[in-house]
Amino acid sequence: EKGGYRHFMLKEIYEQPRALADTIAGRALVEEGDVYLEDLDLDDAQLAGLEKIFIIACGTSWHAGLVGKFYLEKIARVPVEIDIASEFRYRDPIIPANSLTILVSQSGETADTLAALREAHGKGGKTLCICNVVDSSIARESDGIIYTHAGPEIGVASTKAFTTQLVALYLLALKLGRIRRSLSAADCQARLADLLELPRKLEETLELDAEIEELAREFVNARDFLYLGRGNLYPIALEGALKLKEISYIHAEGYPAGEMKHGPIALIDEDLPVVVLVPRNSTYDKVVSNMEEVCARGGQVIAVVSGDDEELLDKVAALISVPTVDEDLLPIITSVPMQLLAYYIAVLKGTDVDQPRNLAKSVTVE
Numbered sequence: 153e154k155g156g157y158r159h160f161m162l163k164e165i166y167e168q169p170r171a172l173a174d175t176i177a178g179r180a181l182v183e184e185g186d187v188y189l190e191d192l193d194l195d196d197a198q199l200a201g202l203e204k205i206f207i208i209a210c211g212t213s214w215h216a217g218l219v220g221k222f223y224l225e226k227i228a229r230v231p232v233e234i235d236i237a238s239e240f241r242y243r244d245p246i247i248p249a250n251s252l253t254i255l256v257s258q259s260g261e262t263a264d265t266l267a268a269l270r271e272a273h274g275k276g277g278k279t280l281c282i283c284n285v286v287d288s289s290i291a292r293e294s295d296g297i298i299y300t301h302a303g304p305e306i307g308v309a310s311t312k313a314f315t316t317q318l319v320a321l322y323l324l325a326l327k328l329g330r331i332r333r334s335l336s337a338a339d340c341q342a343r344l345a346d347l348l349e350l351p352r353k354l355e356e357t358l359e360l361d362a363e364i365e366e367l368a369r370e371f372v373n374a375r376d377f378l379y380l381g382r383g384n385l386y387p388i389a390l391e392g393a394l395k396l397k398e399i400s401y402i403h404a405e406g407y408p409a410g411e412m413k414h415g416p417i418a419l420i421d422e423d424l425p426v427v428v429l430v431p432r433n434s435t436y437d438k439v440v441s442n443m444e445e446v447c448a449r450g451g452q453v454i455a456v457v458s459g460d461d462e463e464l465l466d467k468v469a470a471l472i473s474v475p476t477v478d479e480d481l482l483p484i485i486t487s488v489p490m491q492l493l494a495y496y497i498a499v500l501k502g503t504d505v506d507q508p509r510n511l512a513k514s515v516t517v518e
């Protein structure tokens with residue numbers, strides 16, 4: 153049932169090109185420059201009139217929501233507030249009439265996310281879930297649904313569910329962008345063409361496997377890890393750190409690269425591996441200078457870059473090179489090396505990768 157893979161987690165990492173293609177299939181209307189989402193339960197006038205979106209989730213799904221905020225604000229120009237379900241549900245949130253609350257959940261059974269959905273409903277808000285399990289509690293109670301077609305995810309550490317959630321949020325942003333006229337049909341066409349290329353690019357990214365397994369050997373004895381990213385890659389820094397924590401039991405923190413100098417830089421020494429997400433995008437120069445501050449203090453930088461970034465080669469301890477994609481798709485592509493690095497470190501440590509201690513696949517109690 154693991155299809156020849158040693159763990160479900162590795163199998164699921166490898167299933168991502170297929171999972172992404174299935175999540176996009178039938179929804180990308182390339183010729184029209186539009187997106188079809190079958191079960192939104194909101195008509196175009198309601199979507200055009202949205203004044204605010206809330207995104208609520210837990211864990212990895214919350215990280216997907218953080219990227220979703222970038223997509224929706226940038227492409228559809230709707231203000232987005234994002235919160236962790238266990239926080240949102242107890243803070244008596246203010247839900248305006250023309251708002252939409254999006255619940256993101258792989259399992260559709262997470263207790264706090266379900267309670268947040270009920271809270272939003274109770275206050276008269278419209279709800280939409282992004283969910284992987286058909287007919288789950290959250291799917292049943294939400295007004296609208298965008299299913300991710302990742303297929304069953306068995307490993308406790310979420311991988312393919314996360315990257316398909318990012319695709320679902322991206323598709324929603326494109327759809328809203330078209331309806332609200334902040335995105336032209338031509339731009340939408342170009343974005344969809346790039347999106348359709350993504351499964352193949354992910355296939356290419358998976359070829360990093362052997363190289364990352366090797367890298368894991370170098371860093372397996374570290375006591376702590378720091379992950380840095382900016383903009384839409386800050387959530388990927390958080391996700392990289394969470395993956396490492398949950399399956400290898402190594403302490404790891406994700407941080408916005410620009411916040412380093414406000415405290416965490418004090419932690420840097422020769423024993424601290426720092427994963428820096430620094431592919432070519434609009435904040436490239438800023439992140440390079442954040443990275444140089446780490447290098448100057450002896451930190452061991454593992455840089456995730458696009459293509460062969462030779463400029464950085466002699467500055468860092470290791471370079472992981474991902475295929476070049478549009479900057480809005482970088483969160484998806486850079487997730488893969490985050491997953492593989494955590495996976496191989498955990499395997500070397502001999503932990504129970506698919507069933508890490510103290511964790512459950514779906515957290516149905518609060």
Ligand code: M6R
Pocket residue numbers: 210211212213256257258259260261262265308309310311398511513514515
């Ligand atoms: O099923 P959900 O997406 O609602 O689950 C949310 C979190 O419990 C989940 O993402 C958790 O953080 C994972 N173990 C992360 O790998």
